[in-house]
Amino acid sequence: MPADALPAADVVIIGFGWSGALIAEALSAAGLGVVVLERGPYRDTASDFPPGFAPDELRYAVRHDLVVPTAQNTITFRNRVGQTALPVRQWGSFLPASGAGGGGVHWNGQTWRFRPSDFVLRSHLANAHGHDVIPSDATIQDWGVSYAELEPFYDRFEYLAGISGRAGNLRGHRQEGGNPFEGPRQRDYPTPPMRMTLAPTRFAEAARALGYHPFPQPSANLSEPYTNSLGVVIGPCSYCGFCERFGCGNYSKASPQTVLMPALRRRPNVALRTGAEVLEIARTPDGRHARGVRYVDADGIERYQRAELVILAAYTFENVRLLLLSGIGQPYDPRDGSGVVGRNYAYQTTASVQLFFDETRFNPFIGAGALGMVVDDLNAEGRDHARLGFIGGAHLAAMQSGGRPIQSRPTRPGTPRWGGAWKHAVARDYLRNVRLGASGSSLSHRGAWLDLDPTYQDRHGRRLLRMTFDFHANDLRMIQHATDRLAEIGRAMGPAEMVVNQRHGPYSVVPYQSTHNVGGAVMGPDPTTSVVNPWLQSWDVANLFVVGASSFPQNPSYNPTGTVAALALHAANAILTRYLPAPGPLVPR
Amino acid sequence: MLTLAEAATLEAIVDRLIPPDELGPGGREAGCALFIDRQLAGPFGRSESLYLLPPFLDGTPEQGLQSPLTPAVRMRAGLAALEAHCRAAFVGRAFAALPPAGQDRLLSEIEDGTRSLAGVNARAWFDLVLQMTMEGFFADPIHGGNRQMAGWRLIGFPGARYDYRDWVERHGAAYTLPPVGIGGRPGWHDAG
Structure with a gap:
């Protein structure tokens, strides 16, 4: 093995985004010695995005300062078999993070719980509408974990992060003003909803008049100061308009920096090594047990970190790639549907409507990543999918995330x-436009998967991950339907002009759509259709847990972070209460 | 990074993309060319963060940029090709010496693909120039463009104010404070 073996740790965690940071917190609180390896740089509020230069649109939003450089790590992409996948040389459709805090630094902060039915999607659809509503090539499946099992962990995350919102369902009782379609929650949000600007206010009025049930977007941009259970204080949001793609200079967006790092820094049993890029998960000769990880440190020296427990908590792409590069689990073969690693990649299906007004000033520069009003009626369980001709759904929103002028200055058609x-x-149009968005679900299907590229390699000579993906016809029908409803709401807001931006195929990696890439190392109760069991433990290597949105078997319409966090905390709890007392498979294979 | 001749061509282009008029300064006065020069001389111009390992193949539009050429190289080649075209087509005159209407016509033809330029992808070059000009007009002034916050004043963007708590619920109100950048605003420095 490599020259430089380091002292063994109880736990080595790959990646210091939300997942890695939450698990580091939970396991170190129990006294375990934790080493975290993060491929990007160290970042903190005061040193890397203080208010003095945090609002630099060019640096962060356009030049992608917080995103992993493609020179370091990218993927290749093609729409379908028969094409040659080519490298994504310049990020576009999605922006994978790098550095301490991961995507938790530059996210918008839209914090959702998935619905109870999302976790049993296939059986729910089959029971409610019959198997025939599910497209024959769809590989959607149940998660193996229920909403009820995850609820305490959703709650724990919301109370660590101080999420601002209004409950719609308290222990089964409908609450006025919240999301009437959410699953039951044990208590209300820790902080009240954000105050609303004009655009979401008008959107909600128009939606309500059309019979919908608008509610404030649950937000990790906090409406008021909050002290969490670790004693960490999070500040109030100043509605500055620099959230997505930016770090928050005000300590008011929940992130690993604002929620967890002040507590972790005081713990001698946690070590964070940045600039540490993991090459491989090393195993015992029989392949059944992880011994640690090989990585290249910030000086370019190869290191070997031994550990009793390995937590793979990088972004979706790198989770899947490290499994493939390490030879763990059977790679998915789309020709016969065998194998699991790389199977069930899914995305997000989005569209928008742009409104232009003659007189009304909407002041788009006021904003926050999760400032807005949302309509979730189109995801409702009672919808007749057989009649609609598609499965899945979308939520509609007027989000006012900040009118930063390099990237957000729409003009009327014909300009x-x-x-x-x-x-x-x-x-004329800058102050007087409103953007409405539809965020829709994404089926996993046979034509969408991840594997290793046959040609392109990274700077260490390792094969890049290859994505084969296009929108499923079901999802395009779904988003068209949702966008038509969105346009009805938009029209009711009384604009002088309106542009409907329907989503069409083929999928392109060029225009930004969403950094909600999911699947490829999915969870489930059946090892023939999942990489990890319901506690995110590898079916093949019992002391390896694979954490993150890579575990989603398909993607609901909602932003993933709330569920990523809940799954991470659920896994950490299983490690402490089930795995450590009796190390081995938590579910027999 | 650019030579004086290249800069003169670029100054003329940015002033047609964003012309000076009764609404305010154009691209030249706003410093768009200086912005572009600085960007081309830096990590962006050198594609420092981009994956540039071969093979380079022509892909589908959905697969995105596949060129090994950096923005600095592409910008220079396009400026040279434009000048070569002008000197051939307009009896030795430089682009900057053409009348504004003639400059606009030529730029429009390049934009819509009816005018090719020898040795370069003229449309892609135009898109690069337009993208960088707009970046220069609307980016924070610390980057060399948006002088006197000309871009922000044009549209009513207050810049790096970073706190609108008092304005969230003032629906429809005109925001009254002047724009401020990361480095302050003109009034702070002029007094000294």
Whole structure:
């Protein structure tokens, strides 16, 4: 083995985003010695995004300062078999993070719980509508964990992060003003909803008049100061308009930095090594047990970190790639549907409607990543999918996340891209436009998977991950339906002009859509269709847990972070209460 | 990074993409060319963070940029090709010496693909120039463009204010404070 073996740790965690940080917190609190390896740089509020230069749109939003450089790590992409996958040389459709805090630094903060039916999607659809509503090539499946089992962990995350919102369902009782379609929660959000600007207010009025049930987006941009159970104080959001793609200079967006790091820093049994890029998970000769990880440190020196327990908690892509590069689990073969690693990649199906007003000022520069009003009626269980001709759904929203002018200055249809006419149009339309969004679910299906690219390699000579993906026709029908409903709400808001941006195929990696890439190392009760069991423990290597949205068997419409966090805490709890007392498979294979 | 001649061409282009008029300064006065020069000289211009390992193959539009050429190289090649075209087509005159209407016509033809330029992908080059000009007009002034916050003043963006708690619920109100950048605002420095 490599030259430089380091003292063994109880636990080595790969990746210091939300998943890795939450598990590091839980396991170190129980006294375990934890080493965290993070491929990107160390980052903290005061040193890397203080208010003085945090609001730099060019640096963070356009030049992607908090995103992993493609030179370090990228993927290759093709729409379908028969095409040659080519590397994503410049990020577009999604922005994988790197560095301490991971995507938790530059997320918007839209914090959802998935619905009870989401966790039993296939059986729910089959029971409610019959097997025939499920497309024959869809590989959607149940998660092997129920909403009720996850509820305490959703609750724990919301109370660590101080999430601002209004309950819609308290222990089975409907609550006015919250999401009437959410699963039952044991208590209300720790902080009240954010205050609303004009656009979401008008959106909610129009939606209510059309019979929908709008509610404030649950938000990790906090409406008021909050002290969590670790004694960490999170500040109130200033509605500055620099959330997504930015770190928060105000300590007011929940992130590993604002929620966990001040507590972790005081614990001598946690070590965070940044600039540490893991090459491989090393195993015993029989392949059944992980011995540790090989990584390249910040000085380019290869190291070997032994550990009793390995937690793979990188982004979706790197979780799947490290499993494939390490030879753990059977790779998925789309020709016959065998194998599991890389199976069930899914995305998010999005669309939007742009409104232009003649007079009304909406002041889009006021904003926060999760400031807005949402309609969740189109995800409702009672919908007749046989009649609609699709499964899945979308939520509709007026999110006012900040009108940063390099990237957000829409003009009316027919406006040239430059010149005097453009200048007059942008001067007229900037303050007076509203964007409405539809965020829809994504089926896992046979034509969407992840494997290793046959040609392209990273700077260490390791094969890149290859994505084969296109939107399923079901999802395009679903989002068209949702966008039509969104346009009805938009029209009711009384704009002078409206542009409906329907989503069409083929999927492209160029325009930004969503950094909600899921699946590829999915969870489930059956080792022939999942990589990890319901506690996110590898079916093949009992002392390896694979944590993150890579475990989602398909993607609901909602933003993933709340569920990623709940699953991480659920896994940490299983490690402490089930695995450590009797190390071995938690579910017999 | 750019030579004086290249800069003169670029100054003329950015002033047609964002012309000076009764609404305010154009791209030249706003410093868009200086912004572009600085960006091209830095990590962006060198594609420092991009995956540039071969093979380079022509892909589908859905697969995105596949060129090994950096923005600095592409910008220079396009400026040279534009000048070569102008000197051939307009009896030795430089782009900057053409009348504004002629400059606009030529830029429009490049934009819509009816005018090719020898040795370069003219449309892609135009898109690069337009993208960077707009970045320069609307980015924080610390990057060299958006001088006197001309871009922000045009549209009513208050810049790096970073706190709108008092304005969230003032629905429809005109925001009254002047824009401020990461480095302050003109009034702070002019007094000294």
